[in-house]
Amino acid sequence: MGKGALGDIGFGYRPRAVYASDPARSRGRLFDEPESPTRTPFQRDRDRIIHSTAFRRLKHKTQVFVAHEGDHYRTRLTHSIEVAQIARALARALRVDEDLAEAVALVHDFGHTPFGHTGEEALNEKMAGWGGFDHNAQSLRVVTRLERRYAEFDGLNLSWETLEGLVKHNGPLTDASGKGLKGPVPQAIRDYSALHDLELDRFAGIEAQCAAIADDIAYNTHDIDDGLRAGLLTLDMLEGIGLPGSILSGVRARYPQLDDVRTGHELMRRQITLMVEDVIAAAAAASARGRCERRR
Structure with missing residues (x-):
């Protein structure tokens, strides 16, 4: 797969680290399509995800607080956008494909229920006789079957790299023999992998790993932010609690007269920055020790 007619297509084909996913060497899509002269495969994936019905429906899916509590709280949609921003920052710093990292980040919660993790557990119990319910498997169903926007195929026909990142962003699903770890x-994942081998026993590409780390950074920060806004947490309750407690002490020392709302925002901003920079520093140290290779 070569470059488009516009050359580097907005730097989408720019030189990258040896361990990066290369859009010019994508493993393709389940249904063959002509290449775009203006976008890389991963840029097309991101665009298809954003224009999908499932992406818009994330607006009404609970992150922690249900929608009727107010529009100041995160939903799955706002969470996914925040994850995508952090994933791009990590990918850029690590010199890997930002568009692929963003695509995985934007699609990673498509299969969640509207009512949070507790609702998913209840649905899994109710569906036990039919294979249960798993949000990653449902995400795969959505993008490979349930979205029906195109004349020639069901689903979004995303690239192999985006789909394997969606399914395995939290790690391999099987051992080398195929046994679940x-x-x-979920059968939906096995069925699709039989058609378009997702290599379930291997880690996903580094871009998907960026999205997974970005997910952790985002919710570990914004759940505190939403808790403060809802009055379930106070800043004083965070004192002495690991990372947020140490950051809070620094903010209060630097700005002793700052009101609680701005103090909370400063805490969140610094926490995201610190965690992102820590990931980048750890990756740089591993690279310097020769531990970063073209492998998964």
């Missing part, structure tokens, strides 16, 4: 692998 955390219980049975």
